[in-house]
Amino acid sequence: MKKQRKITIADIAREAGVSAMTVSRYLNGKGPVAASTAERIKAIIERLQYNPNWLARSLSSKKSMIIGVTIPRIEHALLDNYIAQILSGVTDVALQNDYRIMLLPFNPEHGTDNEFSNWYHSKMFDGLILLKTMHRDPRIKSLAEQKIPFVLANHKYYAPDVHFIDVNNKLGIRLAVEYLVEKGRSRIAFVAGDLRETNARDRWNAFCKTMQEQNLTVNKEWVMHGQFNQEIAYRESEKLFRAKTIPDAVVCSDDYMALGVIRRIKERGLRIPDDVAVIGFDDIEIAAYIQPALTTVRQPIEKIGRLAAESLLKLLNGKADQPIRRLLSVQLIKRESA
Known part of the structure; x- marks a missing residue:
């Protein structure tokens, strides 16, 4: 079987009726190339299934790519x-x-x-x-x-x-807390992420501020530090359900921690959301498929x-x-x- 010849920049240039330098400028994004010419070069590249030589390009551009x-x-x-x-x-x-x-x-x-x-x-x-x-x-x-x-x-x-x-981490937590209040929840716990990360800090600060705006108290006994880790959140959330009075909702700084909290709630024989509502943050793929499906703040x-x-x-x-x-x-x- 005859080996198929590799397509080159020269082939693209010949098809497009331009110089090889013009094709090179288009590929590297450097230098002016008319819009109509760029469209023509792009169509030819796709039709001929041209794959640039990555190593050669990195050497010529003095970049690692x-x-x-x-x-x-x-x-x-x-x-x-x-x-x-x-x-x-x-x-x-x-x-x-x-x-x-x-x-x-x-x-x-x-x-x-x-x-x-x-x-x-x-x-x-x-x-x-x-x-x-x-x-x-x-x-x-x-x-x-x-x-x-x-x-x-x-x-x-x-x-x-x-x-x-x-x-906008702060907006996400505000939406979560306000929604729970609309649903009649007032004993709201919080599972924080790693407060050395800025998104965890923003979410924690937003929780405290929104609770204050809603005239609700942040109960220190209902603040857990889950470190963005499902197992830690599962272990720490046991403390939420020891006392005679337990929270009626838990806001978590990410979905993985929410999964750990849900597991703990089920083990305690409590119903979700009847006894305890749970909200996560992220909307990871599995969030829609667990039982019960997780209410969460979706970030893109x-x-x-x-x-x-x-x-x-x-x-x-x-x-x-x-x-x-x-x-x-x-x-x-x-x-x-x-």
Whole structure:
């Protein structure tokens, strides 16, 4: 069988009636290409199923064509639906722009101030997306001071040369508490995430503020610290149901912790939502399929990853408005658990 010849930039240029340099400018996103010409080149690329030589492009552009993405060094991190959805959004944008991603496991609690910047200077990747970093992590400050291209995903940090994509966490918790009050609930407990993360801090602060606005008391005995961990939330939530008076609703900072709380409530022989209503945060895929289906605050997790990648590419191409700061909207999804 005759081996099929590999399609080249020259072939694309010949078909489009333009120079190879024009095709190269279109592929690299550098230099002017008329809109009509770009459409013609794109159609020919798709018809001929042209696949650019990734290594050659990286050598010619002096870029690695790789985006680094930090993920926490925890057990089963890639099985976490939240992390998987973020990575899905990042990967889609990366592949559409002929980039690849490199996963960079790190310890969110420990590391030298220059850990991330040293990775960058090793030329392994062109820029960074930081996922699951802690509040005021000095490694973030080091990146900003050295003007290294990076974007925080689901983390809010107002400082020069720091770019982030986050959601309106405070609105999400306010919607959850107000909904429970409308349903006649007044003894509302809270399961906090890791308060070293900005989204956990925002959700906790919003809970306290909204409870005050609703003339409700935040009972310290009904505040659990689940650390964004299902097993910890399950273990800690036992304390919620020991006393003679128990909460009639629980708001959780993420869905995994809500799953742990639901498991504990069922073991206590209580009914959901009749005895205790439960609301989560995220709307991970399994939330709609557990029994009872979980009422939760939906944040656009995959979109966070997608926008983080798009923002990083703008930084890499010098096309970003400084600074990039996006707060995406959230939505209360009403299901059976509340």
